[in-house]
Structure formats: structure tokens, C-alpha cells
Amino acid sequence: MLRTLAESGRMGLAALSISGLWLAALPARADTLAKVPGAEVELIAGAVEGVQVDAGIEVRLAPGWKTYWRYPGDSGVPPALAFEGSQNVAGVSIAWPAPKRFSDGGGGFSIGYKGAVLFPLKVELADPGKPARLQIAFDFAVCEALCMPAKVDLSLVIDAAGGEDAARIAAARATVPAAQALGAVDTPSVRSVALDTAATPHRLVIEVKATNPKADLFAEGPDAHWALPLPQKTALPDGVARFVMPLDGVPSGVDPTGAPLTLTLVDGPKAITTTVPVPAP
Numbered sequence: 001m002l003r004t005l006a007e008s009g010r011m012g013l014a015a016l017s018i019s020g021l022w023l024a025a026l027p028a029r030a031d032t033l034a035k036v037p038g039a040e041v042e043l044i045a046g047a048v049e050g051v052q053v054d055a056g057i058e059v060r061l062a063p064g065w066k067t068y069w070r071y072p073g074d075s076g077v078p079p080a081l082a083f084e085g086s087q088n089v090a091g092v093s094i095a096w097p098a099p100k101r102f103s104d105g106g107g108g109f110s111i112g113y114k115g116a117v118l119f120p121l122k123v124e125l126a127d128p129g130k131p132a133r134l135q136i137a138f139d140f141a142v143c144e145a146l147c148m149p150a151k152v153d154l155s156l157v158i159d160a161a162g163g164e165d166a167a168r169i170a171a172a173r174a175t176v177p178a179a180q181a182l183g184a185v186d187t188p189s190v191r192s193v194a195l196d197t198a199a200t201p202h203r204l205v206i207e208v209k210a211t212n213p214k215a216d217l218f219a220e221g222p223d224a225h226w227a228l229p230l231p232q233k234t235a236l237p238d239g240v241a242r243f244v245m246p247l248d249g250v251p252s253g254v255d256p257t258g259a260p261l262t263l264t265l266v267d268g269p270k271a272i273t274t275t276v277p278v279p280a281p
């Protein structure tokens with residue numbers, strides 16, 4: 001099995017050219033576009049630099065449809081990628097553009113995307129002097145009134161000269177939340193995280209600095225066994241907002257003290273991600 005690294009269009013034909021030699025060792029056909037009810041999905045390629053190749057998976061959704069972020073919220077299914085069947089590919093990492101919060105129609109909220117989203121990929125070649133093909137199985141869900149699971153199989157022959165979609169991939173990568181330390185003076189930023197032990201269950205009180213009145217915050221546990229609720233916001237003066245989140249959804253028998261939480265703050269077109277430990281009582 002190929003290792004997946006944590007980071008974490010056009011129908012086209014390409015033959016790989018290395019050092020001026022056209023290599024026909026791989027089939028010329030590349031299945032880069034697929035359609036499912038409510039969406040179409042495209043695999044695209046950008047720049048090649050040494051063993052690193054920029055690529056991307058774009059999901060274009062029909063009006064009124066949505067798909068999900070890596071942590072889907074109260075309901076939904078996170079996307080999953082598999083790369084088995086790729087040739088001369090040592091690993092792939094995926095980046096996640098900043099998401100939005102949506103009502104799920106059942107009193108809860110989901111986290112994801114409407115319109116279109118392009119997930120940037122970093123592809124590591126095993127040997128840049130040999131032909132390469134990226135083969136992807138993409139499992140996800142699309143929702144209108146009801147949610148439907150979807151799966152597409154896409155493939156792309158990697159050209160040593162790079163693909164024509166470098167600008168699109170770079171634009172998508174610019175929407176990925178930037179890593180930032182707790183208490184940074186920049187805006188947006190997560191200013192402080194405190195534990196309110198007077199509440200049952202205990203709850204986190206998170207203060208952030210943002211410029212957009214609709215700024216939102218999402219919280220993830222250290223692994224998929226955690227199912228944290230979505231933080232609830234209270235606006236404060238001077239661009240500060242307070243989010244409150246019960247420490248609910250912690251795996252049974254687990255002491256959350258010190259566990260690393262990933263906080264993603266989306267402030268209009270800007271977004272940051274901060275890793276913080278759960279404070280001790």
C-alpha cells in the first residue's frame with residue numbers, strides 16, 4: 001500500500017518526457033473527469049519540481065448541493081482518498097481549503113463546501129527519471145435534501161513538463177489555513193484557550209481576533225475517535241469573539257487533559273490553524 005502523507009481541468013492525454021525522450025511505457029489514456037449526481041470531479045496537474053508534483057482534485061457542485069470537509073461536523077461524511085494502482089508514486093499529501101458551516105436540516109450543523117472546491121495534492125515521485133501515473137479512488141458524499149455517497153476513479157499521466165493548471169492549484173493552496181501559534185498578534189488569530197470547570201461537562205472558552213463579523217471556528221480532536229461539537233460564538237468589542245465548546249464527544253475512558261486540539265479559524269478570505277493542548281482543570 002502506498003503511504004499517505006499528512007498535510008493533512010481538462011480531459012487530457014500526456015506521455016511522460018524525461019531528458020528529451022518520450023516514454024511510452026504508460027498507456028496514453030488518462031481518465032481525469034468523472035460525474036456523479038450533483039457534482040463533477042476533475043483531477044488536474046500543475047508544476048513539477050524534482051520529485052514533487054503539484055496536482056489537485058476539484059469538486060464542482062450543482063446549485064444547492066454541498067460536500068464535506070475532513071471533519072464533517074454534526075453530520076456528513078469526510079472525503080477519503082486511496083492511491084493504490086499508481087505507478088512510480090511514493091506518496092501523496094492532501095491540503096484542505098477553509099470550509100464553512102451549514103445547517104444540516106436536523107437541528108445540527110455540518111462543515112464543508114458549496115459551489116466548488118479544489119483540494120491541492122502534493123505527489124512525491126519514487127524516481128523522477130521514470131514514467132508516472134497517479135491513480136486515485138475518491139470517496140465522498142454530496143448532499144441536497146438528502147446525502148448520497150459517491151465514488152470516482154481518476155487517473156493522470158504525469159508529464160515532466162508539468163500540467164497546465166498550476167495557477168488554479170496555487171490559488172486553491174492560498175485558501176488553505178496557515179499554521180499559527182497560540183497568542184499570535186496577527187489577525188486572524190486564536191488569542192487564548194481556557195477551561196471552564198464550572199460547567200457540566202467542562203467546556204473550552206476560546207477567544208479569537210478576527211475582522212469579519214461572520215468569522216467561524218472549528219475544533220478537531222487528535223484522532224477520528226473524537227467527535228467534538230461545533231463551537232458557539234459570542235461577539236465581543238474590537239474584533240474579538242468568544243467561542244464556547246463543551247468537552248463532549250471525547251472517547252470513553254480518555255482523559256482529555258493535554259490532548260492536542262486543532263482549531264481552525266476562518267475569517268473571510270483568511271484562515272489559520274492553531275494546535276493547542278486541552279488545559280488542565
